[in-house]
Amino acid sequence: MRICSILGIWVSLLMAHPQIRWTKSYGGDDDDVGCAIQTTSDGGFIVAGYTYSFGPTWGNVWLLKLDSGGDTVWTKVYDSGKDFDDAKSVEQTKDGGYLLVGNAGLGTTDGEIWVIKTDANGDTIWTRRYGGGQGDFGHCGRETSDGGYIIVGSTYRNYEYRIWVLKLNSAGDTIWSKIAPHASAGLSVRETSDGGYIIGGAYNTSMSEDKLWLIKLNSDGGLVWERTYDDLSGGRCIEVLSDGFIVTGSTMWGGFGDMYLLRVDPQGNEIWRKTYDRGEEECGRCVRQTPDGGYIVVGYSGRIPPYLIYILRADNSGDTLWTWLYEGSGDWDDGWAVDICNDGGYIISGAIGPGDWDLHLIRTYPEPKVESGDNMFPITKPKVFPNPFGEKTNIYFQLSQPTSVKISLYNSLGERLRERILSLSKPGAYLIPFDGRNLRSGVYFLRAEFASTRVTFKIIKR
Structure with a gap:
């Protein structure tokens, strides 16, 4: 500045950041959060997260289908029979339905990775749970080019959490699974152009000096390469580029760090890194590449309280073009996900307080093109x-x-x-x-x- x-x-x-086209909040009397969002093929949006306002138990998976103006087309609540269910990722699949990945019994000793496959109306085609008995976490899932799915999360083994990667067929049956040999957390996954997979996570989470960990697997789950990066923590979101990868997260595991972007080549060699320090606590939760080759990042910034939704736009070298601190409630707001709309604008999902959270969406106009x-x-x-x-x-x-x-x-x-x-x-x-x-x-x-x-x-x- x-x-x-x-x-x-x-x-x-x-x-200047782009102007707001509309904002809308969704929810009831308790906490409701949108953890993931995607622009759908009809120009509307699909949002997944969790609700404590609706459903039979305390905490359920919540899926919302919205039109292009943010009006509700339908909503679905999914209950595992346990408390503390959530969805951390959602993707529209080739058949027009949706893949949700999250948790049944998040944070409990019998917590499981929960995968839900629905049709285009949100009706369940199948669900599968993986793990159980020790407490496992599901963070991210994507449909793969062979019609199956790749899932990443964490499993509790030998008194510590470790990255867990599962390759599923189209019916949710396990083809193979891989577990990291030491303490770690799996946070994001994408299929690469060679049919393999790139995993973003945190290395050595049981110690104070954790690191960002990137893992490249082949199509059978075999290790191609792995890299750790000092002074950066878990890769909360990774995107595949034409010539490598872009990662965002926080410089410190568990908070009080700075938002960062890391650009690496196809072998994981660092090209550049940028940290964005406002003198507060900042974290990048989601990054997308923009049509001009730059990046849009969403997360949060602040201290306790207030926290604000933090949106950052960078060019293809990571230099800041603009930042936007969005104040929804002025108390405890959180940005979770961003996607690019059909007209080039942005849709941002998160939650705003004060008190109990409401799921909150921000729809912007396109950025002015020069x-x-x-x-x-x-x-x-x-x-x-x-x-x-x-x-x-x-x-x-x-x-x-x-x-x-x-x-x-x-x-x-x-x-x-x-x-x-x-x-x-x-x-x-x-x-x-x-x-x-x-x-x-x-x-x-x-x-x-x-x-x-x-x-x-x-x-x-x-």
Whole structure:
């Protein structure tokens, strides 16, 4: 973030996050959380998580099908017969149905990995549980190119948790399973272009000095390579790129770390890493590659309390384009997942407090696209909002190339009151907060000059 003085007033100059299209909350009187979300083939959304408001036991898997406007098409509650059920991942499968992976009896001594396969209406085709007796966790699952499924989680063996990977056929029967030889936690999995799998997790979780652990398996579960990365913790989400992988998480297992992005090549060799420290506790829960080759990350940031949903947009080198601290309740908010919508906007899933959580969705408009050439405003023209304003307003504009911007303030008689020149080194969308508390009520004019373009705004101070 760069700080500059406009019209004698100190303001911050930021790349602007996309505007909100809609937000909606779902739930009842108790905790309800959306842990995973995906844009579906019909342009709507599927959301999975857990509910303590609905269902026969204390904590059930909750699946919601929504249309493109966030209105409910149907919801389903799945009960294992135990308390503390949840779903940590959801994916629309090739047959139009859904794969859910989570937990039956999360955190209990008889907890099991729970996999649910549904049809397009959320009706159960089959369910399977894996483990039991010692306490196991399910974190992530994906449909594979052979019509089966790959599942990752953790199993409790020899007084410690270890990564557990299961390959299932289309009916949920186990083809093979692999368990790590030492303390670890399996958090994310993806199929790779060669038919193998990449696993993201935490290494040495029983000790204080845990590390990020990436494991590459072949199609039969054989080890191809493994890498650990110092000063980073569990890979909560991993995405397959055309030439490697991108991982996000926290620099410290169990909290009080910083959000990070790690970029590695197909053999797991580090290309770059970036940490994003706001001076609070930050964690990246989900990352997606954007159409321009950059990344969108969602997680949380804060201290106890408040926590806020933390959204970060980075370019293909991990450099920050914009950040967004979304305050839903102002108390205890949490971002869990993000996906890219059909129009290029974002859908973000999480939960907001205070008190009992509600499942919360944020749907944004697409980011303004900056095109090459002489057109300074290829998507939207500059605008000022709100207008009229009380104490503060904002100047929003886009640049297609680095340039100098001159901003001048005039009164209703045409007298120039202030003038400042800004040097903007990057193309993109900019938001300039304008503090008008020192102005008297009345009509003013803001003029912005960009190279050969001049735009004048009439603004009203209430």
